[in-house]
Every structure is written in C-alpha cells, then in structure tokens.
Amino acid sequence: MLKVQNISFAYDELPVLKNVSFTIKKGQHIALIGASGCGKSTLLKIIYGLLDVQEGELSWNDKKILGPLFNLVPGEENMKYLSQGFELSPYRSVAENIGQYLSNFEPELKQGRVNELLEIVEMTHFADIKVENLSGGQKQRVALAKALAKRPELLLLDEPFGNIDNFRRSSLRRNLFRYLKRNKITSITATHDKTDILSFADETIVIHQGEILTKENTISLYKNPSNYYIASLFGEVNQIQTSWFTNSESQDIILVYPHQLLVDTNAKLKARVKNSYFKGNHYLIEAVLRDTIIFFEHHSELKATEMIGIRLSDAL
Numbered sequence: 001m002l003k004v005q006n007i008s009f010a011y012d013e014l015p016v017l018k019n020v021s022f023t024i025k026k027g028q029h030i031a032l033i034g035a036s037g038c039g040k041s042t043l044l045k046i047i048y049g050l051l052d053v054q055e056g057e058l059s060w061n062d063k064k065i066l067g068p069l070f071n072l073v074p075g076e077e078n079m080k081y082l083s084q085g086f087e088l089s090p091y092r093s094v095a096e097n098i099g100q101y102l103s104n105f106e107p108e109l110k111q112g113r114v115n116e117l118l119e120i121v122e123m124t125h126f127a128d129i130k131v132e133n134l135s136g137g138q139k140q141r142v143a144l145a146k147a148l149a150k151r152p153e154l155l156l157l158d159e160p161f162g163n164i165d166n167f168r169r170s171s172l173r174r175n176l177f178r179y180l181k182r183n184k185i186t187s188i189t190a191t192h193d194k195t196d197i198l199s200f201a202d203e204t205i206v207i208h209q210g211e212i213l214t215k216e217n218t219i220s221l222y223k224n225p226s227n228y229y230i231a232s233l234f235g236e237v238n239q240i241q242t243s244w245f246t247n248s249e250s251q252d253i254i255l256v257y258p259h260q261l262l263v264d265t266n267a268k269l270k271a272r273v274k275n276s277y278f279k280g281n282h283y284l285i286e287a288v289l290r291d292t293i294i295f296f297e298h299h300s301e302l303k304a305t306e307m308i309g310i311r312l313s314d315a316l
C-alpha cells in the first residue's frame with residue numbers, strides 16, 4: 001500500500017504541493033489529473049524518491065520513502081517512474097534496451113521476458129533496430145517495456161501515451177492495463193487524456209494548484225463532478241441555470257456535458273447556432289443560449305444563426 005501523509009513541497013520558494021494525503025491499495029490503477037502545472041509530475045517524482053518533501057512523509061508497504069538527501073542512489077527499488085523524457089540508450093537495439101537491467105544468468109529466460117514485453121508494446125518487429133532510429137512514439141513504447149522489465153510493484157507513468165498515434169494508443173493502453181491488472185502491479189498515471197482515465201482508472205485523484213480536491217471512483221467522479229474545474233478535465237462542459245429548463249425560480253447552476261443536451265423542435269428554450277464542429281460520429285454544436293455559450297452534440301451539421309429548440313436529456 002502507498003501511504004502519503006500531509007506532504008508539502010516547494011521548488012525553492014515556489015510552493016507546489018500543499019498538505020497532500022491519500023492511500024492507494026495494491027493492484028489499484030489511479031489516474032492523476034489536473035490543469036497543466038498543478039503538480040502532477042512533482043508528486044510522481046516525490047513518490048519515486050527523486051525529491052525531498054519539506055513536510056509530511058510517505059511509505060510504500062510500510063517502508064518509508066526517502067528522497068535524495070537520504071539516498072545515495074535516488075529512486076525506489078520496487079518502483080519504476082516513466083518520465084515525459086524517457087531515458088534510453090540510443091546506440092543499443094530495442095531488445096537490448098528492454099533487457100538492459102535483466103539478469104544474464106539464464107539467457108533463455110531473459111529472451112522470453114524481452115519477447116513478452118516486445119509483444120505488449122507491439123514492437124516485436126523492431127527488436128534489432130537501434131533506438132536512435134526510432135520515432136518519438138516508438139521510443140515511448142520501448143521506455144514503457146523497459147520500465148516493466150523488472151516487474152515493478154508500483155508503476156508511475158507521466159503522460160505515457162502522449163507521443164503515440166491514436167490507432168496504436170488504444171491497443172497499447174488495453175495491453176498495458178490488462179498486463180498490470182493480471183500481475184497486480186499498482187499504477188499511478190498522470191494524464192490529460194480522458195480515455196486513460198475513464199476506461200482504466202479504478203480511482204481518480206484531482207489536483208488543483210497543488211491541493212487534492214478529491215480521490216474517488218472514476219465513474220462517479222465523471223457522473224457527478226462537484227465543480228466546473230473537475231468536469232472540465234473530462235472535456236467540454238456547460239454551466240446551466242436550472243431555472244432555464246424548469247419552472248423553478250432557482251438560481252442554481254448545474255454542470256451538463258454536451259451529450260446531455262438534446263435538440264428538440266418542441267422545446268420552448270431556443271439557442272442560436274454559432275458553429276458546428278465535425279467529430280466523426282457526431283457534430284459538436286456551439287450555440288448561444290441566453291447570452292451564454294453552450295455546447296451540445298447533434299447527429300448532423302446545423303447552420304449558423306439557426307434557432308434551435310434545446311432540452312435536457314432525461315439520462316443525466
């Protein structure tokens with residue numbers, strides 16, 4: 001279990017994390033989300049033991065995690081941290097990089113392990129290619145395999161799929177998280193990508209300006225975000241006054257995702273269309289409703305300045 005208790009951290013004078021506490025159980029997958037610069041990478045580096053906290057303490061399986069002030073070689077033995085800049089040996093082959101820290105005592109065992117990892121990251125055909133000749137996305141996949149090689153207990157991933165094309169990203173993500181679950185490897189993934197969060201994270205931690213806003217089940221967080229900041233990390237979101245859709249006088253604001261607003265020609269409430277953005281299987285429509293910009297999904301394009309009836313979906 002990872003236990004983080006009341007930690008605070010500052011780079012020189014700049015406070016980055018403030019009184020952060022949470023626990024993570026073995027085998028859980030956690031997403032770490034928050035606006036750029038909120039402190040996600042810093043938190044991962046602290047957990048891995050690359051930075052010393054000014055206050056609080058943290059432990060992995062009851063063993064205190066110590067930073068570089070107390071450790072000759074920073075970086076916890078049972079963990080792997082995959083940073084945004086992956087550290088690979090450019091003049092070695094893909095297979096050599098992946099197997100770099102594996103024991104040479106039993107070459108067949110080592111080869112088998114390297115092959116298994118090559119399959120997970122879909123790089124089998126590149127085994128003998130030198131890393132310097134790979135694209136950014138391919139290097140990222142090799143770095144991921146290298147991080148998995150020695151079976152870490154806790155894997156810390158910083159934007160792990162950032163450089164990888166959409167097509168490859170989906171299957172890689174499935175392979176990786178399936179492998180981690182099967183091997184009971186705990187993971188924390190700092191990400192801006194909502195697919196990393198929604199499909200694969202058991203729980204999600206939201207950070208805002210160095211503080212933890214919430215740590216909760218990913219599905220309930222998505223369905224009931226407690227504020228606009230949280231909802232907006234999942235994509236476009238509307239802030240809508242309840243009274244617009246009901247007869248109540250209430251000034252309450254509700255958060256509504258674009259798919260929760262429907263076009264209804266019979267609806268009394270009308271919005272003026274501004275733009276239609278093609279999204280593949282639907283259009284995202286930008287419109288003005290009572291001087292407020294709103295976004296909703298529609299199966300076809302709508303023409304600018306058209307007045308369109310809008311209602312809330314029953315399935316909120």
Ligand SMILES: Nc1ncnc2c1ncn2[C@@H]1O[C@H](COP(=O)(O)OP(=O)(O)OP(=O)(O)O)[C@@H](O)[C@H]1O
Nearest residue numbers: 011014016034035036037038039040041042043190
């Ligand atoms: N080595 C450093 N020295 C000084 N300030 C730093 C250093 N690294 C990060 N910071 C600052 O600390 C804050 C948090 O940075 P961090 O990289 O943890 O954010 P993040 O949430 O991971 O951002 P992103 O999503 O853009 O990767 C930022 O204001 C950043 O400028």
